[in-house]
Amino acid sequence: MIVRYQHPYAAFRQFDREFERLVRAGFGQGSVQYTLRADVYTEGEDLVVTAAVPGVSPEDVTVELEGRRLSITAERRRREAAEGDRYLVRGLAGGTFRREFTLPEGTTAEQLSAEVADGLLTVRVAGAVKPAPQPQRIPVNGVTPAIEGEAAEATATE
Template sequence: MALAVRSTWDPFTALVRQFDRDVFDGLTRSAPSAQGFVPAADVRKDGADVVLTLELPGVDVAKDVEVEVAERRLTISGRRHDEQSAEQGGLIRKEIRHGEFRREFSLPAGVTAGQVEADYDRGLLKVRIREVVKVPAAPAKIAIRGAEAVEVPAVEAG
């Protein structure tokens, strides 16, 4: 008795199904947002001033951002809240990063909080540090320990 096997496998249909799975997986695969939100920053000189510009779109700067000067460091920290949860309908891919952030910049000696001002406009936080001048170090001679004057005996010509 011969057994007849009918295959319902269609290579074209299988290819289309695999393509659909790959596309959907590619759209829903987790993006680098797991790394958290780190705002991009530009630093430039403007005469004797230094201006830092940070991209902070979607951040409530009045409530969620702090700019501090302490111990020769300028610290800008805050939080961008997640506006959509994954449970909300229609979300296929999530790339907009959110979470807490902290950016620190070294300041030259002598810079005080009175020299720093910050403005926010259309998603950009601009922090201006006024009159940043490098104070030249005064030249000074350094004593060498252990190099006390040692008398060298005179050599007689002979």
């Protein structure tokens, strides 16, 4: 008896590959758009967005700020096979990668800087994180209540 192990998600992977193949066949290879994987975190008062852009040159990355919306678009070109070349496995996807983020109110383009290094795009928004306001204690003054009987006597004696 032969026992074969099948990964529990193998059917999902196969469905995903088949769906992608159908989309490419129906709409053309260039129409597939992928989502960038990214981390968003703070460093001091700066907001930092780090997105994975492996195999993408800095010329193929676009960072735009429109109002509060930060848009990152990257395009990885698919290597064309030369005559006589034959792919045995083709796992590097080509296409457009896009992701949008909402930035704090009042963010300007002058606060942004972007650089690509080692397959990672780092977008820094300087001064985007405002320090939390510190609570301030307000003194509470109390008034001693007058006793009604004493107030009435003071009025009668006057």
